[in-house]
Amino acid sequence: MLTLTIDGRQIEVKEGSTVLQAAREHEIYIPTLCDDPRLEPYGGCRLCLVQIEGVPRPVTACTTPVSEGMKVETTNEYIEGLRRTVVELILSDHPNDCMVCEKAGDCTLQELAYFYGLRENRFRGERRQYAKRDANPFIERDMEKCILCGKCVRVCEEVQGVSAIEIAYRGFNAKVCPPFEKDLDCEFCGQCVSVCPTGALMGKLSLGKGRQKDIKKVDTVCPYCGCGCNLTLHVARNEVIRVSSSPETLNEGWLCVKGRFGFKFISSPERLNTPLIRKNGRFEEVSWQEALDHVAERLGGIRDRYGPDAIAGLSSARCTNEENYLFQKFFRAAVGTNNVDHCARY
Amino acid sequence: MENSTILIKVCMGTGGIAAGGTEVISAFEKELQAEGISAAVEKHCSVHKVGCRGFCARDVLVDVLIDGEKTTYEYIKPDMVSRIVKEHILQGEAVQEWVVKDDYRTFHEKQRKVVLSDCGEVDPEDIGSYMERGGYDALRKVLTSMTPEETIEVIKSSGLRGRGGAGFPTGLKWEFARRAPGDTKYLICNADEGDPGAFMDRSIIEGNPHSVIEGMVIGAFSMGAHRGYVYIRAEYPLAVERLRLALEQARKKGLLGEHIAGTEFSFDIKIKLGAGAFVCGEETALIASIEGKRGMPRAKPPFPAQKGLWGKPTVINNVETLANIPYIVRNGAGWFAQFGTERSKGTKVFALTGKIKNSGLIEVPLGIRLHEIVHDIGGGIEGDRKLKAVQTGGPSGGCIPAEMIEIPVDYESLAEAGSIVGSGGMVVMDETDCMVNIAKYFLEFTQAESCGKCVPCRIGTKRLLEILTRITDGRGRPGDIELLESLSNDVRAASLCGLGQTAPNPVLSTLRYFKAEYEAHVHEKRCPAGVCKNLLTYTILEEFCTGCTMCARVCPANAIVGERKTPHRIIQDICIKCGACFETCKFKAIKKG
Ligand SMILES: Cc1cc2nc3c(=O)[nH]c(=O)nc-3n(C[C@H](O)[C@H](O)[C@H](O)COP(=O)(O)O)c2cc1C
Numbered sequence: 007m008l009t010l011t012i013d014g015r016q017i018e019v020k021e022g023s024t025v026l027q028a029a030r031e032h033e034i035y036i037p038t039l040c041d042d043p044r045l046e047p048y049g050g051c052r053l054c055l056v057q058i059e060g061v062p063r064p065v066t067a068c069t070t071p072v073s074e075g076m077k078v079e080t081t082n083e084y085i086e087g088l089r090r091t092v093v094e095l096i097l098s099d100h101p102n103d104c105m106v107c108e109k110a111g112d113c114t115l116q117e118l119a120y121f122y123g124l125r126e127n128r129f130r131g132e133r134r135q136y137a138k139r140d141a142n143p144f145i146e147r148d149m150e151k152c153i154l155c156g157k158c159v160r161v162c163e164e165v166q167g168v169s170a171i172e173i174a175y176r177g178f179n180a181k182v183c184p185p186f187e188k189d190l191d192c193e194f195c196g197q198c199v200s201v202c203p204t205g206a207l208m209g210k211l212s213l214g215k216g217r218q219k220d221i222k223k224v225d226t227v228c229p230y231c232g233c234g235c236n237l238t239l240h241v242a243r244n245e246v247i248r249v250s251s252s253p254e255t256l257n258e259g260w261l262c263v264k265g266r267f268g269f270k271f272i273s274s275p276e277r278l279n280t281p282l283i284r285k286n287g288r289f290e291e292v293s294w295q296e297a298l299d300h301v302a303e304r305l306g307g308i309r310d311r312y313g314p315d316a317i318a319g320l321s322s323a324r325c326t327n328e329e330n331y332l333f334q335k336f337f338r339a340a341v342g343t344n345n346v347d348h349c350a351r352y
Numbered sequence: 353m354e355n356s357t358i359l360i361k362v363c364m365g366t367g368g369i370a371a372g373g374t375e376v377i378s379a380f381e382k383e384l385q386a387e388g389i390s391a392a393v394e395k396h397c398s399v400h401k402v403g404c405r406g407f408c409a410r411d412v413l414v415d416v417l418i419d420g421e422k423t424t425y426e427y428i429k430p431d432m433v434s435r436i437v438k439e440h441i442l443q444g445e446a447v448q449e450w451v452v453k454d455d456y457r458t459f460h461e462k463q464r465k466v467v468l469s470d471c472g473e474v475d476p477e478d479i480g481s482y483m484e485r486g487g488y489d490a491l492r493k494v495l496t497s498m499t500p501e502e503t504i505e506v507i508k509s510s511g512l513r514g515r516g517g518a519g520f521p522t523g524l525k526w527e528f529a530r531r532a533p534g535d536t537k538y539l540i541c542n543a544d545e546g547d548p549g550a551f552m553d554r555s556i557i558e559g560n561p562h563s564v565i566e567g568m569v570i571g572a573f574s575m576g577a578h579r580g581y582v583y584i585r586a587e588y589p590l591a592v593e594r595l596r597l598a599l600e601q602a603r604k605k606g607l608l609g610e611h612i613a614g615t616e617f618s619f620d621i622k623i624k625l626g627a628g629a630f631v632c633g634e635e636t637a638l639i640a641s642i643e644g645k646r647g648m649p650r651a652k653p654p655f656p657a658q659k660g661l662w663g664k665p666t667v668i669n670n671v672e673t674l675a676n677i678p679y680i681v682r683n684g685a686g687w688f689a690q691f692g693t694e695r696s697k698g699t700k701v702f703a704l705t706g707k708i709k710n711s712g713l714i715e716v717p718l719g720i721r722l723h724e725i726v727h728d729i730g731g732g733i734e735g736d737r738k739l740k741a742v743q744t745g746g747p748s749g750g751c752i753p754a755e756m757i758e759i760p761v762d763y764e765s766l767a768e769a770g771s772i773v774g775s776g777g778m779v780v781m782d783e784t785d786c787m788v789n790i791a792k793y794f795l796e797f798t799q800a801e802s803c804g805k806c807v808p809c810r811i812g813t814k815r816l817l818e819i820l821t822r823i824t825d826g827r828g829r830p831g832d833i834e835l836l837e838s839l840s841n842d843v844r845a846a847s848l849c850g851l852g853q854t855a856p857n858p859v860l861s862t863l864r865y866f867k868a869e870y871e872a873h874v875h876e877k878r879c880p881a882g883v884c885k886n887l888l889t890y891t892i893l894e895e896f897c898t899g900c901t902m903c904a905r906v907c908p909a910n911a912i913v914g915e916r917k918t919p920h921r922i923i924q925d926i927c928i929k930c931g932a933c934f935e936t937c938k939f940k941a942i943k944k945g
Pocket residue numbers: 513514515516517518519520522542543544545546547630631632633634635636668669670671673674775849850851
């Protein structure tokens with residue numbers, strides 16, 4: 007453990023922590039746009055600049071390791087002036103169309119503009135404008151809103167291991183894009199969408215489906231596989247319009263394409279709500295009791311006539327461990343066959 | 353001249369080749385082969401290509417050495433060769449009218465050549481020619497009779513500081529890397545040279561690549577590295593080619609590779625071509641680029657000496673820094689330290705350009721007065737106009753105004769004056785240069801070369817450029833000067849790497865010394881130097897105009913009206929401010945301003 011002073015408060019932190027981690031552990035607020043504790047430090051947005059006694063220039067808290075006896079000042083007129091300039095510069099190259107932006111209400115940039123009371127902008131000038139729309143099926147990429155925090159690029163490389171996107175071009179024209187600016191063609195895990203601090207990356211399925219304030223959040227577990235990732239369903243007007251996952255969950259907020267974007271079946275008119283039995287060539291709705299009786303009768307019949315090995319059971323990765331245990335037990339003990347398998351095996 | 357030894361050295365740097373050096377060499381070879389001549393001179397006459405000796409404006413430069421006595425010719429074209437051969441080589445009579453003039457001597461008189469001492473003398477494509485002049489002696493000495501610690505000590509006490517811009521003590525850097533734990537360490541030579549108009553490092557590699565290689569091997573031995581890279585921009589094809597050849601020759605001679613000079617020490621060098629991004633000269637971006645990533649800087653610490661290429665301790669040194677090493681080891685730390693000042697030791701190579709009579713590559717002792725560079729070496733201002741300022745340090749540097757011409761050129765003095773030594777760009781400006789326009793020029797460069805990683809640099813330099821553009825376009829607003837100043841200070845303080853941190857320097861230093869010029873642009877919509885087109889008006893002074901009609905005839909926009917022999921008039925709405933009339937009028941009747 008090391009002892010250092012932040013804003014006059016003496017605190018103890020683990021060796022190897024950064025100043026930002028130290029401050030957060032002790033609930034000292036330092037604004038950031040490009041930091042995500044789950045990703046490598048970047049030092050790009052320059053909002054977490056702090057002053058350290060004996061160091062001539064301000065340094066970024068996210069990249070500076072703590073040292074014994076360090077004296078840090080996280081806020082003063084000078085630092086806030088620099089941060090304000092940074093936010094003002096970002097806004098000078100931003101569409102500022104919060105009225106129609108999907109992200110309004112959940113946008114870190116909007117927060118900062120509010121915090122610094124930025125209505126006027128001293129730096130009004132050229133703004134990046136891109137006409138082309140990315141035609142991929144899942145992710146709306148509005149690069150005019152991108153602040154180049156690099157989080158999407160880092161998550162795609164560091165967490166997903168895909169590197170589907172990278173920063174291209176230089177200077178003011180720098181831009182996050184897939185190779186050769188083609189349409190995004192990747193795993194569509196949506197990790198990038200989940201870390202984007204602005205409205206630059208949004209799920210296409212949720213566009214125009216509801217404002218942040220109208221959303222009811224329901225925590226649940228993903229039904230797709232046995233991993234059991236935690237999901238938060240965003241419900242508007244009794245319809246699931248988006249899925250997110252909190253970084254504090256077991257899955258650290260990361261999901262796959264199915265968990266993140268595969269939710270449209272919930273409100274599909276084709277979805278089965280009751281068991282069906284084919285009677286006279288047509289499916290008819292029946293009760294669970296009738297359906298289970300029907301299955302038991304047929305399975306029993308087959309076993310009696312052809313022996314238990316005429317029956318095989320195939321289970322799904324969408325079942326939990328417990329369900330799969332019961333399934334094989336049922337086949338081995340109740341049906342009496344070892345013909346039991348699981349989709350994840352092939 | 354039958355029994356004399358005759359050496360002909362033709363400048364074949366990039367400048368020499370552009371001026372026709374290749375053709376001049378072949379002309380010499382052809383003439384010397386010619387009947388009657390070859391028999392007379394054959395055995396003891398040879399023609400060599402040599403690298404740049406600095407005075408590129410006079411290329412092709414040719415040295416003729418007869419028994420060691422040197423005559424230098426300037427502006428040599430292939431068709432002049434036959435006369436030189438006939439009169440000088442065969443009869444011993446130099447062709448006086450083509451021999452360099454007095455200014456060639458004054459150009460060199462105040463220079464002190466260490467790094468460049470063999471440039472223009474040795475054949476860069478022949479290792480033997482370098483070795484004849486003592487090349488690789490230093491390496492042998494280090495490998496056979498010194499420990500790494502002793503070598504580091506020599507470099508430390510020589511006072512050598514990095515020539516790549518930051519001026520960090522080289523010996524100290526090596527020591528950090530030596531002390532860093534681990535067996536795998538790297539040494540990288542930074543030959544990215546991205547400053548516009550800079551050609552110091554290129555000339556060193558083109559003129560004497562072995563000095564860099566020798567310096568690298570000594571450095572690698574000192575820090576304990578076994579692998580090295582030269583990161584060089586692909587736009588330097590000649591330098592790359594000569595370097596490649598030099599590496600091969602050094603390997604063949606056992607001076608590079610396994611068991612160097614028969615000792616236990618092994619070290620080899622790879623060339624890595626850069627794609628010509630200014631930011632890739634920044635050390636962490638350079639490392640990312642070698643690793644195959646996008647060249648973007650990262651925050652330090654960790655410093656490369658702790659965690660560099662592939663996560664291993666790494667030293668990055670500039671070309672000129674490394675090229676100094678063999679000479680320091682050969683001649684001793686004390687010899688090197690005699691040049692320069694208390695804290696800035698040795699010499700520095702500068703690319704002297706701009707409105708100066710003798711432009712070219714120069715090497716001077718640090719601490720030399722700027723005045724001596726401009727007036728003695730440079731020969732003063734072109735067209736005998738008035739000196740206005742000297743820009744040093746390229747896009748990261750600043751302007752030294754004419755009033756400060758006595759300033760010593762060293763790290764501390766230039767920093768105090770708001771500029772830097774930098775990598776060695778030196779642009780001389782006269783009264784016809786507009787300082788706002790100069791600042792704009794450099795900002796155009798830095799904002800286009802910003803890597804885009806951090807906000808203050810990516811957007812801040814763009815906004816600085818926009819403000820400068822509107823000021824020079826005559827659309828400057830009240831408050832713009834203050835805005836420039838405050839944004840410059842913020843970009844400088846808040847940017848991640850050296851590019852953004854120094855990008856506002858050209859603005860801040862011109863604001864410091866030439867604020868009145870900014871004010872004239874913004875408040876009076878006037879460009880005192882007469883450079884910014886939108887702020888210019890050409891008017892005809894009736895009292896001087898004779899009505900000769902010359903101006904009306906040259907005006908491409910037909911903006912000038914008037915009867916013959918009566919005063920003419922410029923219609924301002926039509927005038928495109930090209931200045932053709934101003935240049936043409938014989939009676940000084942046209943006023944620019
Ligand atoms: C934007 C930028 C560009 C740079 N370009 C170069 C360059 O072209 N060549 C160079 O030697 N150093 C360059 N540097 C400095 C290097 O980062 C590094 O300090 C230097 O190569 C160290 O070598 P030295 O100690 O021998 O000077 C640059 C720095 C910055 C911030």
